[in-house]
Amino acid sequence: MDFITHLINGISLGSVYAIIALGYTMVYGIAKMLNFAHGDVIMVGSYIIFLLMSNVGVPAIPAVIISIIVCTTLGIVIEKIAYKPLRRATSLAVLITAIGVSYFLQNSSLLLFGSDPKVFSSVVNLPSIKLANGMINISSTTIVTVVVCILIMIALTLFIKKTKAGQAMLAVSEDKDAASLMGINANATISLTFAIGSGLAAIAGALFCSAYPSLSPYTGAMPGIKAFTAAVFGGIGSIPGALLGGILLGVIEILGRAYISSQLSDAIVFAVLIIVLLVRPTGILGKKLHEKV
């Protein structure tokens, strides 16, 4: 019975990773860059919710919505100021800039909110569910996380398949210059991708901090790295890959922590990643790349 509890917790943590990984994967697919600051947007979003709920007394749902709006704006602004001028630069230059943005967000939060961890109160206030005569106890946060993740996946898939903007995203990710020649506004499309990714990061932040309620300026870094790993795991650039990679990673982490060693759970996660990449060098659902000679 413990196993089922762990499994469900794993899926829940994995769902958070999946939501964050979506942000990585979409930005990577479209702008071909690793947005190292993505994890820190999660942290910013969580602080906003924390401040609104604890200091102002805003209820959970409006607080999350405001956080999404702020993060979306933040994503667009970061892209405009730091990444857009570097569109033609080498990928390493963009990577370093992203690291700079990450430092910037961490340290401005440090100045604004201090370094001591804040206790984040869950945005989900529902009773937990007991199954099998109370032997399996699932918190409401866990359930909500999984449900939200599924809803986001469906919405995003529909958005990309059914809307003009979604199709434009696909086109830009395939070939930016060709898409521009076809009359697609590539810059606006990239902005939109950053906006969606950052909005998702706000949701992920709310869910992550509800499950792990300690909030500090460095809260976003580790889930960010893990979600990036999840994105690579599933095949970076692929949306179903992000979901699959995220969930697998979460489950492996929780099960590893429960059954092998709590200290080694990160090592286990990374070891699995390495094995997967050795067998499938572009991730589970990644496309095989051929170089034309």
Place this chain on the structure above:
Amino acid sequence: MALLEVKDLGISFGGLQAVSEFNISIKKGQLYGLIGPNGAGKTTVFNMLTGVYTPDCGSIVLDGVPITGKKTTYINQAGIARTFQNIRLFNDQTVLDNVKIGLHNQIKYNTFTSIVRLPKYFKSEKQMKEKAMELLKVFDLDKEADLLASNLPYGKQRKLEIARALATNPKLLLLDEPAAGMNPNETAELMDTIRFVRDNFDMTILLIEHDMKLVSGICEELTVLNFGKVLCQGYTKEVLEDTEVIKAYIGD
């Protein structure tokens, strides 16, 4: 005996048969042309000959040594060097260094020698530089030796690629569209250079080319490829007068 003997070579990509039943036999010292419309599979043949692609079937024998399915590095050491349709130089290195890299397996010394700078390092480097400059002179590139390869004009980049390939001391040289993007004067000059290389380096050359003036001017024999199959094979003059070949190029 032929220098290059290819039998029944074939490859397909995801259900598309790119090349099939490809046979060719090239004698030592020959200047041989591989022609055909775009997409006929000419570069694919080159890629199979040099180990970039592994053929599904067939055999390649170079100077009595079977090289089918071997790695590119091995095949080069066995004696096939090539140039590329879309020029592939080491752009961030000098013209001289590009040729020196071509000499990688000709003049050798190990990593330890280079770090500690044993006398052998200086001796080999001097030898390498002389050999490289000699080659550059053949292609009239010696004055540009210290330029970055990417700063050379297009025509000279093509020449540098040939010089680099020759530096590996091959038995067979494959040239993939050497005259692409050249004006008539440059092409005429290139024809002279190719003949010079054949005569002075004792080289066997197989080339892909669309420029019919170049093909008819220097190639002794031709193979025409169409839709991945050999359409016609033989002496240049006869092949170019073949009605099937004309049809493949111009249409009915």
Place this chain on the structure above:
Amino acid sequence: MKNFFTNMKKSTKNHLITYAGIIVAYAIMQILCGTGVASNLIKGLLVPICVYSIVAIGLNLCVGILGELSLGHAGFMCIGAFTGALATKLLYDYIPSKILMFLIALVIGTFFAALFGFLIGIPVLRLKGDYLAIVTLAFGQIIINIINVLYIGKDEAGLHFAFSNPNAINMNEETGVWLINGAKGITKIPSISNFTIGVILLIVSLFIVYHLVDSRTGRAIMAIRDNRIAAESVGINITKYKMLAFTISAAIAGAGGVLYSHNLSTLTATTNNFGYNMSIMILVYVVLGGMGSFRGSIIATVILYMLPELLRGLSDYRMLFYAIILIGLMLFNWSPKAIVWRQKVLSLLPFGKKGEKGKVE
């Protein structure tokens, strides 16, 4: 003498300038320390600057010369630091000379870093680009994770090992001493490194990479970076040279680690000193110093490492400024508007253009 210099190869001249620069900087710092002008704060930065310069040189060999992005080089530094410090802990009482002890630790630390570089390189170098980056990052994290659950103790019966559970070590509690105590790391490491050793190590590292790059081997490595397919077509053994460059690069990072650990009395493995944070910090030095330019790596390390310390006057704001400077530098270097502006300014200045791209300085 004049002839000697004019006849010299351009690259050799460049190398000499770098060596001379380091020696001059070293002499100045020695004078400043000797006369008491340099504060203790500055003195404390000298060895770390050597450490990070050395690691940056190693990483530059991997990123700039081989062209593979590694986010795990701090992991190799970690291996060098721990194996080197462990050797010193074990042998310190038996080796009479501190210099000899450091040399032994250096050889051991460098060897193990190279060994791990080799072993990790076998799978990693089959991958490309960002995938390679994430796997090196993963390896770096795994190394830290494992060191944090590793327990090694010594008593009269010999060495004892335990993994994950310190109570399982089975060591004599009275006489036994911890060599590596899990997350608490290695304590009481004899301080046998100093600024002079650091500078010598830095010069030796430079000597190795300069000579490596300007040789048949180095050209083969750069050929792979510039065009893998063309490199294969001229008969270069891709795997061999990739492995060689990666292993040497890891070994140099390990040597930096040995210097690092012998400058501290307590050595622990955390994300900040050996994890991706550190790998990324060193990558920043390499990229800002210029890919493939070892001199640039050193200059960037010195400036960027000192910067937060010099910004100490700004107290809490210093890391924020550091971040802004980092972003600003990248925008200044790469943004099309900045490039146009720079060209305008440069054309107004009397002296010449910037150095050639791709040259190893």
